Amino acid sequence: MSQKNTYDVVVIGSGPGGYSAALRAAQLGFDTALVEKEKTLGGVCLNVGCIPSKALLDSSERYHQARHKMAEHGIEIKDVRLDLETMMSRKNKVVEELTHNLRELLERGKIEIIHGTARVEAPDRVHVTRNEETGSGDRELILPARYILVATGSEPNPLPDLDFDGKHIISSTDALALDTVPKRLGIVGAGYVGLELGSVWQRLGSEVTVIEMLPQAAGNADGQVARTLMRLLKAQGMDIRLKTTVTKAAVKDNQVEVSVKAKDASDTLSFDRLLVSVGRRPRLDGLGLDELGVETDPDTGRIVVDAAFRTRVPSIYAIGDIIAGPMLAHKASAEGAAAAECMAGLPGDVNYDTIPSVIYTSPQAAGAGMTQEDAKKRGIPFLTGTYPFSGTGRARCLGETDGFVKLIVHKTSDRILGVHIIGPSASEMIAEGVAAMEAGMTATQIASMVHSHPTFSEAIQEAAAAVPKKQWQP
Incomplete structure (x- = not known):
């Protein structure tokens, strides 16, 4: 596709936010260009984030x-062997296929794709230095645009x-491409990414130690869910140390020596690899936005x-990740x-009150809406209803009975304020x-809905039915 003299929209970044914006803009009749500095489309999520991590999980x-669960189903498997190279090749193939599909989707939408580094020179102009491996054509491009959308991620x-x-x-990113299984893997940060990647390598044979300075793992998850997840992961063999800080780390004799402190006690731990997973920062360097007067938050840089x-x-x-809100x-x-x-x-419009989040450990943990802690902090009168997966027939059949469903419900209106799940298929x-x-439904309405039997989703119905009904009038 040849370069146009002007565009309605130039999108910088081809991650989930960028390509969704480009596709919607094209659907609305805008002449659209999408600039991506990497060789492949899809951003962090598709290439070194969501997709490859879930493939490995x-x-x-x-x-x-x-190795551990088929025998109880009467299936005997002997001499199970890990072929890490094949596992990584499969992961890479999943990524390759999805990036190829994304390119085809964008091309069908008549979106011009340009691989290069973008800089916003003016409110209506983007300068692009195309990648050297790009075929024929000018190396330096000027893209005039009515609108410029920045979606460069984190x-x-x-x-x-x-x-x-x-x-x-x-x-x-490195932890998704290791060529050997570390005997001892240390992880700094017990957020979603740390717990997920810790789960991957623990299942494959690593001794995993997670170090978290906060009193709770799993970020802003509902407290009851977070505590349950930590208990279950510890039972699987993961060492999770809360309220613990790293004071020093150094590479010595091909090992990472890590000094940690918890309360008044200090310890030194040794790892083959140390994964640092303490959050992400917006990727804005080199875009030239400061010079144009684009404001950033002094505390977050977003x-x-x-x-x-x-x-x-x-x-x-x-x-996306470069503005306020969860980096999802x-x-x-x-x-x-x-x-x-x-x-x-x-x-x-985006309803931020109902954006779900998922931790793809085993069991999975997912939540949307208010947590119990949120409701207390905001002074909202609420009731809760919970139901364990051990009470559902489907979970019993599968042998995955850990966890529960929990609903946060407004005390006087019965409207559902939050849903939190830890267990099979929570995602x-x-x-x-x-x-x-989104529909403003009440717990009573969910409880009265007919759910298929036996299914995991019956636990949602049962949790809704478990909400006390004395405090409100329908």
Whole structure:
């Protein structure tokens, strides 16, 4: 596709937010260009984040089941052997196929794809230095545009004195491409990424120690869910140390020596690899936005936008990890589509109160809406209803009975404020909770809905039925 003289929209970044914005803009009739500095499309999520990590989580779970769980089903498997090279090749193939499908989707939408490094030179102009491997054509491009949307995502956040070297002290990207199973793997940070990658390598044979300075693992998850998840992961053999800080780390004799402190006690731990997973930071270097007057939050470094995703420069928009809110791929996708609609004068909107989050450990943990802690902090009168998976026939048949469903319900209106699940298929089940909250449904309505039997989703129905009914009037 040849370069146009001008574009309605130039999108910088092809991750979930960027490609969703480009596709929606094209659907709305905008001439659209998408600039991506990497060789492949899809951003962090598709290439070194969501997709490859879930591929390894699924593969490692199958390996674990083959070694430890098939016998109880009457299936004897002998001499189970790990072929890590094949497992990694499968992961890479999944990524390759999805990036190829994404390119085809964008090309069918008549979106011009340009691989190169972008810099916003003016409110209506993007300068692109195309990658050297790009075929014929000018190396330097000027893309005039009515609107510019920045969706450059985020990158791992290093700790002071714990710089990534890619071999001993590694990032989440490095942890997705190890060629051997570390005998001892240390992880700094008990957030979603740390727990997921810890699960992968523990299943494959690593001794995993997770170090977290906060009193709770799993970030902002509901407290009861987080405590249950930590208990179950510890039972699987993961060593999780809360309220513990890393005071020093050094590579010595091909090992990472880590000094940690918890309360008044100190310890020194030795690892083959140390994964630093303490969050991510917005990727904004080199874009030239400061010079144009685009405002960033001094505390987070993220771009400040209004309800329509406009920056202080009206023609420049921003979405995804570089603006406020959870750093989640589906949050960025929703914002991308909404931003394109706002450019077209439509009421693009994202309901941040119902955005789900998932931890793909085993068992999985998922949540949407208010946690019990949120409701208490905001002074909202609430009731809870819980139901264990051990009470559902489907979970019993599968042999996956750990966990529960928990509903947070407004005490006087019975409306569902939050849904939190830890257990089998939590990542899929949470969609029912999101739909219920979007529709303003009550616990009574969910309890009266007929759910298929036997299914995991019956636990949601039972949790709704377990909400006390004396305090409210229907």
